[in-house]
Amino acid sequence: MKLILLIDILGTVAFAISGVLTALNKRLDPFGILIIAFVTAVGGGTLRDILIDVPVAWMRNLTYVYVIVGSAIFAVVFRKRLGYIRKSLFLFDTIGIALYTIVGVEKGIASGFPPVICVALGTMTACFGGVLRDILCNEIPIIFRKEIYATACILGATAYFLLHNTPLKEDFIVIISGAIVIIVRLLAVSFRLSLPNIYTKQEME
Amino acid sequence: MKLILLIDILGTVAFAISGVLTALNKRLDPFGILIIAFVTAVGGGTLRDILIDVPVAWMRNLTYVYVIVGSAIFAVVFRKRLGYIRKSLFLFDTIGIALYTIVGVEKGIASGFPPVICVALGTMTACFGGVLRDILCNEIPIIFRKEIYATACILGATAYFLLHNTPLKEDFIVIISGAIVIIVRLLAVSFRLSLPNIYTKQEME
Amino acid sequence: MKLILLIDILGTVAFAISGVLTALNKRLDPFGILIIAFVTAVGGGTLRDILIDVPVAWMRNLTYVYVIVGSAIFAVVFRKRLGYIRKSLFLFDTIGIALYTIVGVEKGIASGFPPVICVALGTMTACFGGVLRDILCNEIPIIFRKEIYATACILGATAYFLLHNTPLKEDFIVIISGAIVIIVRLLAVSFRLSLPNIYTKQEME
Numbered sequence: 001m002k003l004i005l006l007i008d009i010l011g012t013v014a015f016a017i018s019g020v021l022t023a024l025n026k027r028l029d030p031f032g033i034l035i036i037a038f039v040t041a042v043g044g045g046t047l048r049d050i051l052i053d054v055p056v057a058w059m060r061n062l063t064y065v066y067v068i069v070g071s072a073i074f075a076v077v078f079r080k081r082l083g084y085i086r087k088s089l090f091l092f093d094t095i096g097i098a099l100y101t102i103v104g105v106e107k108g109i110a111s112g113f114p115p116v117i118c119v120a121l122g123t124m125t126a127c128f129g130g131v132l133r134d135i136l137c138n139e140i141p142i143i144f145r146k147e148i149y150a151t152a153c154i155l156g157a158t159a160y161f162l163l164h165n166t167p168l169k170e171d172f173i174v175i176i177s178g179a180i181v182i183i184v185r186l187l188a189v190s191f192r193l194s195l196p197n198i199y200t201k202q203e204m205e
Numbered sequence: 206m207k208l209i210l211l212i213d214i215l216g217t218v219a220f221a222i223s224g225v226l227t228a229l230n231k232r233l234d235p236f237g238i239l240i241i242a243f244v245t246a247v248g249g250g251t252l253r254d255i256l257i258d259v260p261v262a263w264m265r266n267l268t269y270v271y272v273i274v275g276s277a278i279f280a281v282v283f284r285k286r287l288g289y290i291r292k293s294l295f296l297f298d299t300i301g302i303a304l305y306t307i308v309g310v311e312k313g314i315a316s317g318f319p320p321v322i323c324v325a326l327g328t329m330t331a332c333f334g335g336v337l338r339d340i341l342c343n344e345i346p347i348i349f350r351k352e353i354y355a356t357a358c359i360l361g362a363t364a365y366f367l368l369h370n371t372p373l374k375e376d377f378i379v380i381i382s383g384a385i386v387i388i389v390r391l392l393a394v395s396f397r398l399s400l401p402n403i404y405t406k407q408e409m410e
Numbered sequence: 411m412k413l414i415l416l417i418d419i420l421g422t423v424a425f426a427i428s429g430v431l432t433a434l435n436k437r438l439d440p441f442g443i444l445i446i447a448f449v450t451a452v453g454g455g456t457l458r459d460i461l462i463d464v465p466v467a468w469m470r471n472l473t474y475v476y477v478i479v480g481s482a483i484f485a486v487v488f489r490k491r492l493g494y495i496r497k498s499l500f501l502f503d504t505i506g507i508a509l510y511t512i513v514g515v516e517k518g519i520a521s522g523f524p525p526v527i528c529v530a531l532g533t534m535t536a537c538f539g540g541v542l543r544d545i546l547c548n549e550i551p552i553i554f555r556k557e558i559y560a561t562a563c564i565l566g567a568t569a570y571f572l573l574h575n576t577p578l579k580e581d582f583i584v585i586i587s588g589a590i591v592i593i594v595r596l597l598a599v600s601f602r603l604s605l606p607n608i609y610t611k612q613e614m615e
Contacts, residue, residue: 023554027613030605031561032554046461051251051261056461059527076608117264131341136541138550140343144228144237151236195235198281203232256456256466322469336546345548349433349442356441400440403486408437 004099004174009067011096014089015041016068017082019133020075026137030076036133037072043129048104048121052111094149098181100126101153102174105160115161122157123150126181147195149185156181209304209379214272216301219294220246221276222287224338229284231342241338242277249333253309253326257316295394299354303386305331306358307379310365320366327362328355331386352400354390361386414509414584419477421506424499425451426478427492429543430485436547440486446543447482454538458514458531462521504559508591510536511563512584515570525571532567533560536591557605559595566591 019040023033042058049056058064075082082089104125108118127143127150134141143150160177187193224245228238247263254261263269280287287294309330313323332348332355339346348355365382392398429450433443452468459466468474485492492499514535518528537553537560544551553560570587578586597603 026550026555027609028550028554029557030608031557032551033608035554050255050460051264053258053260053463055463059461059523062524062526065526113264114267116267116270135340135343135545136551136554138343138545138548140231140233141237141341144233144240144341145231147234147236198235198238199232255460256469258463258465318469319472321472321475340545340548343548345436345438346442346546349438349445349546350436352439352441403440403443404437 007095007099008103009063010092011099012041012064012067013071014092014096015129016071017075017089018093018130020072020079021082022133022137024076024079028137033076034069034072036136037075038068039136040129040133041068041071043132044100044125044127045103045129047128047132048107048125051124052107052113052121054107054111094182094185095178097126097149097153097185098156098178101156101181102160102178105157105164105177109161109164118161119154119157122160123153126153149181149188151195152181152184152188155184212300212304213308214268215297216304217246217269217272218276219297219301220334221273222280222294223298223335225277225280225284226287227338227342229281233342235281238281239274239277241341242280243273244341245334245338246273246276247334248337249305249330249335250308252333252337253312253330256329257312257318257326259312259316299387299390300383302331302354302358302390303361303383306361306386307365307383310362310369310382314366314369323366324359324362327365328358331358354386354393356400357386357389357393360389417505417509418513419473420502421509422451422474422477423481424502424506425539426481427485427499428503428540430482430489431492432543432547434486434489438547443486444479444482446546447485448478449546450539450543451478451481452539453542454510454535454540455513457538457542458517458535461534462517462523462531464517464521504592504595505588507536507559507563507595508566508588511566511591512570512588515567515574515587519571519574528571529564529567532570533563536563559591559598561605562591562594562598565594 016037019037020033022040023036026032028036042064045058046056101122104122105118107125108121113121130143131141134143142148156177159180160173163173163176166173221242224242225238227245228241231237233241247269250263251261306327309327310323312330313326318326335348336346339348347353361382364385365378368378368381371378426447429447430443432450433446436442438446452474455468456466511532514532515528517535518531523531540553541551544553552558566587569590570583573583573586576583
């Protein structure tokens with residue numbers, strides 16, 4: 001499906017740019033920026049492929065490599081003006097997360113893993129690029145402190161898995177579960193929802 | 206062997222709780238706590254399985270997943286009272302380390318690796334969950350600074366490997382080498398033994 | 411080729427010692443020092459082998475293990491006098507990087523990966539041991555901030571790949587592309603060349 005390819009590329013662009021922004025913030029040099037862009041964009045999928053022991057996707061398909069290098073150069077050159085496209089980036093990012101989640105669940109199902117593991121693989125595909133980016137930049141992964149989209153991924157991945165066993169058409173299932181990821185994330189951001197705070201006031205001091 | 210399964214589960218509980226405690230200390234949110242619990246409990250075994258290129262154990266056997274999620278919830282809810290079971294946790298942890306070490310050596314032997322590598326795989330299985338926990342929490346791994354049980358694992362793993370070539374029965378070998386890990390660790394903790402300090406007073410300032 | 415084996419060992423020595431020095435700087439204990447020496451020396455190749463899904467080299471060939479343990483003990487004992495052999499170490503390190511780069515490209519070609527990926531695998535083999543060393547020591551990888559030799563590796567790896575398709579003899583190709591890595595690095599260090607600074611004065615404050 002051409003649409004999926006387009007979404008995949010837009011998601012990769014958004015992830016790579018998020019990597020570049022973190023790297024610029026840490027004043028990394030061009031080589032460091034490129035590596036962080038790369039890891040942010042493909043890190044989650046790479047970990048997934050290693051865990052399920054299938055060939056790592058980006059090593060055989062250079063589209064990702066070119067898209068990431070292009071996005072990184074673009075983001076460095078226009079870094080002062082990225083504010084203008086912040087909303088577009090956020091949208092690409094959200095759509096990318098939805099797609100990455102679904103790709104992860106699908107790969108898990110294709111390799112015959114149990115449901116919980118498939119959901120975990122979907123979430124990992126969408127979230128662990130950011131985790132690796134933060135580790136390489138010597139930060140506690142932001143997704144562990146201020147949950148941004150892991151819940152959205154878990155819900156979307158679960159929906160995909162449940163619908164997968166119904167007679168619904170594949171395309172339709174992708175759209176529904178992708179929409180769940182996107183809507184939950186947009187709602188969470190709009191209403192500043194987050195996971196319940198488990199710390200007492202005293203503990204937070 | 207049912208006993209081994211029980212020990213394995215108690216070890217997983219202790220490791221997961223140790224992960225939760227570190228995560229709580231860093232004020233991570235529920236998603237972060239769960240991931241750290243998971244990585245602490247299965248990280249060492251996962252790295253081992255990837256290095257020797259066999260399927261990752263917890264991805265096919267959901268017992269671990271349920272035990273870890275249950276332990277994490279328990280530890281978060283009762284975190285103020287975990288002090289009361291600190292001794293039990295320490296015991297589970299020590300027994301868990303012994304078992305993890307043996308499982309690692311056994312897997313190395315089964316894949317035909319040389320002795321030194323088998324001992325390294327056993328030690329890695331027991332110790333690297335904690336290393337990954339500390340990296341994700343942005344700390345230098347505690348086991349690199351203040352050696353707690355790596356030596357116990359290395360001694361127990363070496364014993365297992367040596368006895369493995371004798372006509373002794375498997376169960377007996379497991380018990381002996383497991384006991385070595387446990388006793389060395391208990392002695393080290395009781396008498397505050399650690400690896401020799403290689404730094405001069407001047408260097409430590 | 412005996413020469414290649416010798417260079418490989420000298421490179422491993424230099425990498426292991428660089429790991430020991432970082433670990434000593436962080437006041438790690440003997441176990442931590444050994445692990446960091448190990449990771450620095452074999453981390454890049456391990457990541458490469460996992461990504462291309464071939465057996466991890468040092469797990470079947472104990473030469474590396476012995477060389478690393480020996481180098482680590484040597485470096486700890488003589489740490490006050492390592493200054494005297496700093497130039498030799500730098501030379502070993504540079505030659506080691508050149509060789510690691512070539513080994514990485516060769517393995518990529520042997521597994522049939524596309525050119526860009528082969529160059530990336532060569533660079534990764536030479537550079538990621540240091541990245542893992544810095545992550546384990548809780549630092550932003552130095553190679554991301556102050557590019558030291560990644561460019562040299564990329565140029566040498568590209569040369570190797572290009573020459574590989576000519577009728578030139580293998581030995582000759584190895585020598586040329588290795589020399590490129592070495593010369594570029596020596597020039598960069600002598601003339602304090604680095605990647606262009608992309609930050610404005612204002613941003614660096």
